[in-house]
Amino acid sequence: MAEATPSKHEARRHHRQFPWSRLVRLFQKELKETIRDRRTIVTLLLMPLLVYPILSMALNRFLLASSAATSGYTVCVASDGEASQLDAWLGDPRSVPPQAIRQSSGDRLAKFLVTVAADGTAEQAVARNEVDIGVKIDRPGTRTPTATIYSYRGDTTSEAARRVLVERLQWLELADAQIVVRRALPGYPPPVIVKVEDVGEAKKGDMLATIVPLVLVLMTITGAVYPAIDLTAGERERGTMESVMASPVPRGYVLIAKYFAVVVVALFTALANLVGMFTTLWAGGLLGILTGDAGVPWIAILRILGLLVLFSGFFSALLLSLTSFARSFKEAQAYLIPVMLLSLTPAMLSLMPGATLSGAMAIVPLVNIVLLARDVLSGSVDPAGALAAVVSTIAYAAAALSIAAKLFGSDAVTRTSEKSIGSLFHRPRLASSHPSPQSAALMLALLVPIYFVVSNGLMKFLQHFSEVVSVEAQLLFNAAALIFTFGLVPLLAAYLGRNRLLSTYRVHRVRAVCYLGAVLLGLGSWTIAHEAFVVADAIGIGGLGEDQISQAQQMIEKMRQASPWLLLAVFALTPAVIEELCFRGYLFSALEDALTPTRTILITASLFGLFHVLTGNALLLERFIPSTLMGLIIGWVAYRSGSVLPGMIIHFVHNGLLNLVLYYAEKLNFLGEGFDNQAHLPPHWLAIAGMMVAMGAALVWLSTRGQRTTQAPSP
Amino acid sequence: MLIVDSLTKTFPLDEGTVCAVDRLSFQVRASEVYGLLGPNGAGKTTTLRMILGLLVPDSGYAEVNGVRTANDPIAVKSRLGFVSASDGVYPWLSVREMLLYFGDLYGVDPQIAETRSEELARVMSISDLLDRRAGTLSTGQRQRVTLVRGLIHDPPVMLLDEPTRGLDVVGVQTIFDYIEHLRELGKAVVVCTHRLDEAERLCDRFGLLHRGRLTHEGTLAELQRSSGCEHLVEMFVDLMRS
Numbered sequence: 001m002a003e004a005t006p007s008k009h010e011a012r013r014h015h016r017q018f019p020w021s022r023l024v025r026l027f028q029k030e031l032k033e034t035i036r037d038r039r040t041i042v043t044l045l046l047m048p049l050l051v052y053p054i055l056s057m058a059l060n061r062f063l064l065a066s067s068a069a070t071s072g073y074t075v076c077v078a079s080d081g082e083a084s085q086l087d088a089w090l091g092d093p094r095s096v097p098p099q100a101i102r103q104s105s106g107d108r109l110a111k112f113l114v115t116v117a118a119d120g121t122a123e124q125a126v127a128r129n130e131v132d133i134g135v136k137i138d139r140p141g142t143r144t145p146t147a148t149i150y151s152y153r154g155d156t157t158s159e160a161a162r163r164v165l166v167e168r169l170q171w172l173e174l175a176d177a178q179i180v181v182r183r184a185l186p187g188y189p190p191p192v193i194v195k196v197e198d199v200g201e202a203k204k205g206d207m208l209a210t211i212v213p214l215v216l217v218l219m220t221i222t223g224a225v226y227p228a229i230d231l232t233a234g235e236r237e238r239g240t241m242e243s244v245m246a247s248p249v250p251r252g253y254v255l256i257a258k259y260f261a262v263v264v265v266a267l268f269t270a271l272a273n274l275v276g277m278f279t280t281l282w283a284g285g286l287l288g289i290l291t292g293d294a295g296v297p298w299i300a301i302l303r304i305l306g307l308l309v310l311f312s313g314f315f316s317a318l319l320l321s322l323t324s325f326a327r328s329f330k331e332a333q334a335y336l337i338p339v340m341l342l343s344l345t346p347a348m349l350s351l352m353p354g355a356t357l358s359g360a361m362a363i364v365p366l367v368n369i370v371l372l373a374r375d376v377l378s379g380s381v382d383p384a385g386a387l388a389a390v391v392s393t394i395a396y397a398a399a400a401l402s403i404a405a406k407l408f409g410s411d412a413v414t415r416t417s418e419k420s421i422g423s424l425f426h427r428p429r430l431a432s433s434h435p436s437p438q439s440a441a442l443m444l445a446l447l448v449p450i451y452f453v454v455s456n457g458l459m460k461f462l463q464h465f466s467e468v469v470s471v472e473a474q475l476l477f478n479a480a481a482l483i484f485t486f487g488l489v490p491l492l493a494a495y496l497g498r499n500r501l502l503s504t505y506r507v508h509r510v511r512a513v514c515y516l517g518a519v520l521l522g523l524g525s526w527t528i529a530h531e532a533f534v535v536a537d538a539i540g541i542g543g544l545g546e547d548q549i550s551q552a553q554q555m556i557e558k559m560r561q562a563s564p565w566l567l568l569a570v571f572a573l574t575p576a577v578i579e580e581l582c583f584r585g586y587l588f589s590a591l592e593d594a595l596t597p598t599r600t601i602l603i604t605a606s607l608f609g610l611f612h613v614l615t616g617n618a619l620l621l622e623r624f625i626p627s628t629l630m631g632l633i634i635g636w637v638a639y640r641s642g643s644v645l646p647g648m649i650i651h652f653v654h655n656g657l658l659n660l661v662l663y664y665a666e667k668l669n670f671l672g673e674g675f676d677n678q679a680h681l682p683p684h685w686l687a688i689a690g691m692m693v694a695m696g697a698a699l700v701w702l703s704t705r706g707q708r709t710t711q712a713p714s715p
Numbered sequence: 716m717l718i719v720d721s722l723t724k725t726f727p728l729d730e731g732t733v734c735a736v737d738r739l740s741f742q743v744r745a746s747e748v749y750g751l752l753g754p755n756g757a758g759k760t761t762t763l764r765m766i767l768g769l770l771v772p773d774s775g776y777a778e779v780n781g782v783r784t785a786n787d788p789i790a791v792k793s794r795l796g797f798v799s800a801s802d803g804v805y806p807w808l809s810v811r812e813m814l815l816y817f818g819d820l821y822g823v824d825p826q827i828a829e830t831r832s833e834e835l836a837r838v839m840s841i842s843d844l845l846d847r848r849a850g851t852l853s854t855g856q857r858q859r860v861t862l863v864r865g866l867i868h869d870p871p872v873m874l875l876d877e878p879t880r881g882l883d884v885v886g887v888q889t890i891f892d893y894i895e896h897l898r899e900l901g902k903a904v905v906v907c908t909h910r911l912d913e914a915e916r917l918c919d920r921f922g923l924l925h926r927g928r929l930t931h932e933g934t935l936a937e938l939q940r941s942s943g944c945e946h947l948v949e950m951f952v953d954l955m956r957s
Contacts, residue, residue, distance in 0.1 A: 022819055022822070025816075025819045025825070026816075026819055026820075029808070029812065029816045029819070032807070032808065032812070033805055033807045033808055036807040036808075037807050238803035238804070238805065238806070239801045239802055239803030240802070240803045240804070240805060242769075242797075242799060242801070242802070243797065243799070243802050243817070243861075243864070244820065245769055246767050246769065246792060246795070246797040247792060247817065247820035247821055248788075248789040248790070248791075248792035248793040248820070248821060248822065249820050249822075250789070254820075430771075
């Protein structure tokens with residue numbers, strides 16, 4: 001009857017293969033449940049069907065009112081004599097403003113439609129709001145008649161009409177005075193001759209870049225709110241939460257299925273709204289106001305679709321994390337209303353022309369994606385800022401989801417000791433051998449902005465004070481920044497998660513042969529990284545521009561002032577220890593129990609590559625492929641050996657060798673092409689390096705053979 | 716089949732702690748119905764949640780078919796069926812869709828889950844409800860759907876938490892028939908209830924819980940001999956007064 005009792009570690013490894021088809025079916029159930037709910041249908045369909053036609057009508061009314069300047073203002077006078085006098089003034093070419101003024105206001109001349117009041121005076125006609133303005137002319141037809149102009153107080157159209165008419169009559173007076181002056185003083189020189197000219201091309205579609213991010217924020221939130229509440233807090237209210245938690249599906253998977261359902265509903269709601277908005281504007285002939293011309297902006301629509309995914313992904317995660325905490329619909333709504341209001345503030349930033357997607361703005365949640373949306377739609381995207389915005393947003397979404405996974409379902413079993421917000425930050429009572437993937441996601445979410453701020457700040461500081469601060473001090477600052485970010489953030493996360501440090505960082509001794517293999521891999525692998533860089537450059541991925549090459553050469557020259565030992569300590573030893581503890585230590589141990597080895601290696605290597613791309617405000621794309629390749633090699637060794645230590649050796653040898661080659665580049669010219677430019681390395685060098693890599697890999701493999709199956713996991 | 720050994724759980728309070736379950740031990744064999752009885756707050760639900768792996772015990776362990784909850788909670792959960800009186804339904808799904816969803820949660824192949832749903836629906840007389848939207852069901856019909864849901868993965872051990880709460884006479888009889896059906900299927904069944912009269916009719920053995928401790932355990936005849944009382948109700952009144 002009794003089955004073989006598996007250890008905790010074996011059990012986790014056994015269950016980590018969760019079939020995709022099962023996850024898809026869980027997602028389908030969540031989606032079905034949400035879509036069938038009539039409240040979802042109201043948000044999804046009724047809003048766009050009703051709101052936009054109404055908005056469009058309101059906009060039409062507004063535009064009709066504001067387009068009076070081109071169609072003409074209505075002016076009322078009391079008698080035919082006054083009408084003839086006013087027509088004569090307005091028809092007099094001297095009442096037309098000079099060319100420079102006309103051109104400065106769009107070369108449009110306001111028209112006036114003069115009518116005679118059928119009943120009462122001009123003043124009374126204005127008071128009854130029958131006309132825009134009224135004019136009373138005393139002594140029409142005499143040498144100096146008096147014109148009194150009436151406008152409706154507080155009515156912008158009426159006041160604008162009065163202003164324009166006053167100006168026209170003033171120009172008449174000035175032009176008359178000018179003629180008199182020229183007659184009296186033939187040589188009278190005007191103090192200045194004014195001309196105006198336009199340069200550049202007219203900007204089109206600015207309204208699109210301003211309005212659409214706002215619509216995206218509002219509509220993705222609107223779309224995500226109801227399913228987020230229903231699929232989390234609603235699960236508790238229905239009494240289905242405990243049954244779901246009692247089932248053998250890790251709660252993270254249940255939550256991921258719910259997350260994708262919320263994303264899909266949010267996506268479709270926003271899409272339905274955009275379709276509603278564009279269709280209504282198109283049908284009402286108002287599309288040109290949004291896009292700058294009469295055509296359908298297909299490219300912009302494609303860009304908006306891409307942005308929709310980002311917005312929906314972010315808001316769905318954020319809302320799920322909040323609703324997972326709520327115990328009822330009411331409580332969830334109470335949490336979400338402030339979030340909706342808060343979300344509008346950064347969304348309004350897209351209306352401010354001064355705000356740019358750079359510096360800290362690129363990593364401030366929501367502000368960054370609103371600004372990115374604005375830039376994408378106006379066609380002026382800064383790639384570095386865009387990547388920082390996308391990466392940080394994904395990190396925030398992952399963090400929000402990991403918080404949601406931590407909270408989701410906890411209430412099903414804690415009725416006797418209800419959780420508070422503070423419980424999220426409490427250290428667990430029992431120590432664990434490694435962090436959970438959710439904790440790793442939270443750590444990454446914290447690391448991205450901290451890394452961005454620290455590296456950006458350091459770069460600015462060094463640019464500012466490079467003359468004052470010595471090269472040695474600059475190097476030490478670099479090392480300190482690395483320790484502060486990749487060292488302290490995971491350490492803090494391990495402390496808060498009460499993770500045992502040795503097992504979390506995977507610090508285990510391995511056989512001496514494995515270390516020897518690591519040295520050989522380090523000695524040979526830099527050539528692989530170099531060749532990957534050259535190939536990437538040749539196919540147009542990254543590569544260095546002339547400016548970058550000259551900057552790098554200046555940097556190398558500067559570094560040559562420092563001791564090679566210091567260079568090795570800063571650029572080889574510190575990253576080898578700190579980055580390895582972070583990527584092949586903390587992150588690797590967090591992922592390896594939940595994922596297959598291949599996925600663990602791929603994810604940690606990609607993250608390793610990505611962090612090497614994002615350095616301060618620069619986007620070093622050319623570093624992605626070589627760094628990821630190194631991440632793959634070290635990841636494989638970390639997996640085989642079960643330890644972070646051989647990876648540290650590879651990293652140290654690789655970085656150290658590169659730095660020494662750069663340091664002594666002039667003395668190494670005799671080695672041939674490739675050491676001093678971006679060309680392929682000499683074939684014999686590649687052959688030697690290839691042999692080293694093969695031998696190193698073989699030694700690592702041999703020294704760890706059998707270890708993967710017999711290795712006892714840490715308790 | 717089910718072994719509970721020295722299971723202990725303490726909850727923190729504003730001032731001090733409360734021991735909800737105190738060194739609780741019992742065993743349930745196949746085809747046996749075990750009544751875990753006690754007043755509200757005795758620790759019955761907490762015990763079930765520790766067996767299910769929803770709560771981590773301070774000490775002791777629960778073992779299902781030789782697998783301990785602490786070692787492999789997922790394997791243990793897949794061997795347990797759990798039905799509670801507070802279980803709800805998904806109002807916008809049909810009964811069939813809901814049963815298939817729970818089949819998926821328990822890793823049952825969709826085709827097998829479909830066949831089992833049909834079979835269990837026949838046994839529980841809900842075949843005509845399979846394609847009805849769950850939100851339109853009456854309380855009694857929902858209860859039967861929940862009972863079918865608990866068996867969708869054919870678990871060897873069933874945990875029933877206050878299964879008759881809020882049900883009318885017909886509903887209670889349905890539960891009795893269901894438990895009889897489980898016994899016939901060879902399941903080990905734990906019934907947590909404070910309805911002692913019902914427990915007397917249902918269970919083979921009893922464990923009397925008071926303030927987290929198992930004060931009496933045995934068959935009805937054994938308990939009558941040791942306590943000198945005829946019925947469980949009298950035993951409990953004595954226990955509460957002592």
